[in-house]
Amino acid sequence: MKHFSSIYNRRLGLEPPSIYEYFLDNFWFKAAGLENEIINQPLRGSHQADIVIIGGGYTGLSAAYNIHKKFADKKIMILEGACCGYGASGRNGGFCVATSLIDVNCKDTHARKRNLKVSLQGLDQIKEFISVYGLDCDFDEMGMLDTAMNKGQVKVMERDYRIFKDWGLNVEMLHGKDLEKEIKSPRYIAALKMDHGATLNPAKLARGMKKIVEDMGVEIRERSLVTRVIPGKVNHVDTELGDVKAPVLVIATNAYSHKLGFFQNRVFPLYTYVIATEPLSDQQWQAIGWQNRQGISDYRELFNYMIPSADGRIIIGGSDAIYYDNDRIAPGNNKSVSQLILKDLVETFPSLAGIKIDHAWGGPTAGSLDRQPSVGVMGDHHNIYYGVGYGEGVPSTQTGGKMIAELMTGEKNEFTEHFIINRPIPYAGPKFLRASFSILKKWYMVNVVKNAGHL
Numbered sequence: 001m002k003h004f005s006s007i008y009n010r011r012l013g014l015e016p017p018s019i020y021e022y023f024l025d026n027f028w029f030k031a032a033g034l035e036n037e038i039i040n041q042p043l044r045g046s047h048q049a050d051i052v053i054i055g056g057g058y059t060g061l062s063a064a065y066n067i068h069k070k071f072a073d074k075k076i077m078i079l080e081g082a083c084c085g086y087g088a089s090g091r092n093g094g095f096c097v098a099t100s101l102i103d104v105n106c107k108d109t110h111a112r113k114r115n116l117k118v119s120l121q122g123l124d125q126i127k128e129f130i131s132v133y134g135l136d137c138d139f140d141e142m143g144m145l146d147t148a149m150n151k152g153q154v155k156v157m158e159r160d161y162r163i164f165k166d167w168g169l170n171v172e173m174l175h176g177k178d179l180e181k182e183i184k185s186p187r188y189i190a191a192l193k194m195d196h197g198a199t200l201n202p203a204k205l206a207r208g209m210k211k212i213v214e215d216m217g218v219e220i221r222e223r224s225l226v227t228r229v230i231p232g233k234v235n236h237v238d239t240e241l242g243d244v245k246a247p248v249l250v251i252a253t254n255a256y257s258h259k260l261g262f263f264q265n266r267v268f269p270l271y272t273y274v275i276a277t278e279p280l281s282d283q284q285w286q287a288i289g290w291q292n293r294q295g296i297s298d299y300r301e302l303f304n305y306m307i308p309s310a311d312g313r314i315i316i317g318g319s320d321a322i323y324y325d326n327d328r329i330a331p332g333n334n335k336s337v338s339q340l341i342l343k344d345l346v347e348t349f350p351s352l353a354g355i356k357i358d359h360a361w362g363g364p365t366a367g368s369l370d371r372q373p374s375v376g377v378m379g380d381h382h383n384i385y386y387g388v389g390y391g392e393g394v395p396s397t398q399t400g401g402k403m404i405a406e407l408m409t410g411e412k413n414e415f416t417e418h419f420i421i422n423r424p425i426p427y428a429g430p431k432f433l434r435a436s437f438s439i440l441k442k443w444y445m446v447n448v449v450k451n452a453g454h455l
């Protein structure tokens, strides 16, 4: 793909990624007792493999799972700089909406069916891990509620309702008493209730996927930070302590990709933060009326996403998305955003006034100007596969991994012909302007459009 050769550069490895500096108060690892789990040995010495996957998040693990299913005799190696699930995959909000890969502009009925099948595959794959391999990730498939707080948002919601109905999805628009049966908040004036969707412990999912692919025979090296990639017919991959050569490479480094020279000025790290409240009392749960335990988000530009945890807390993220100057990989905490999230939670549910934050953390998502993922293959030798830029990535990264495996077969099907395949990622402008642009955009959303969280 010619146009893609411009989105990675050959002068790679000038600035190795520094991703170890975090202090993360990630509730999910704690809740799953994973903090002290033994992680794999780093790669040492020189090696060869058929396929090297860089990044042990959902994209890398799902790619390994699906590639192994198609090419069982190939030697597949995952190189993960920290531990599998260390990135966004192990610290997200656990909010799993299954319809994010729908092409809302598609009018053709046959194409829609294929598109919907692809979009729902992510959730189906997670269910396959649970039912076939016994993966336990506190999976709760209770659907989703998307809420509106003003008339402008209701208008957009009505449009979405029509689109989803048209697609044959089971959705309802709720108002008044019907809405109160699902959730009680003085702020919500309408909600879109959708059957497809689930909540889960993301760290358990990532670590569980690690075990599944490892048991299949995939070699996983953790603590193996890739410091340089030299693309070629045979790709050379250097880590801090070793190196590996492979004819096929998969870039599954999402928000960290630019650090290796990939997707420069197109995909950039955009930080989102999450808090876990202390456990709610029975009275508090009753007061907010959230008995059906769906994941809830809202229609604001800087929206919040929240889920109830298995042990009775509210896990809520959002309120602000921060771009740190010069594509910086920043610490995984931001006290002021945590406070914004808490303030917003209490405005949504005033009966929770005084509730405390037990854990607060965050991390980078892979931002792009049009907020759409891209999965494809690039390089002069057409041998570097990738999947980046997911917004609601919990299910769509699962699909991204499947798409990568399908692309490797060279077959044409609904996955390899999906609209995100080889989708050109728009130029995001020079780094030095990006921080100012992000501030201006937020100001515009808050003060002019008046459709943002608390800033």
Ligand SMILES: Cc1cc2nc3c(=O)[nH]c(=O)nc-3n(C[C@H](O)[C@H](O)[C@H](O)COP(=O)(O)OP(=O)(O)OC[C@H]3O[C@@H](n4cnc5c(N)ncnc54)[C@H](O)[C@@H]3O)c2cc1C
Pocket: 017, 019, 054, 055, 056, 057, 058, 059, 060, 079, 080, 081, 082, 083, 084, 085, 086, 087, 088, 089, 090, 091, 092, 093, 094, 095, 096, 097, 224, 225, 226, 227, 252, 253, 254, 255, 256, 257, 260, 272, 273, 274, 305, 317, 361, 362, 363, 364, 365, 387, 388, 390, 391, 392, 393, 394, 395, 397
């Ligand atoms: C705080 C937060 C909350 C979120 N909440 C939600 C949510 O509720 N619902 C939802 O759907 N999505 C959510 N997302 C987005 C979702 O988590 C991501 O889209 C998804 O996990 C991306 O998966 P990935 O495998 O592509 O990337 P990652 O999980 O980030 O994996 C990339 C991996 O690559 C490794 N890596 C990077 N560079 C190197 C290198 N040079 N060498 C070796 N390894 C390297 C990293 O250590 C990392 O483990 C959230 C994201 C964040 C950060």
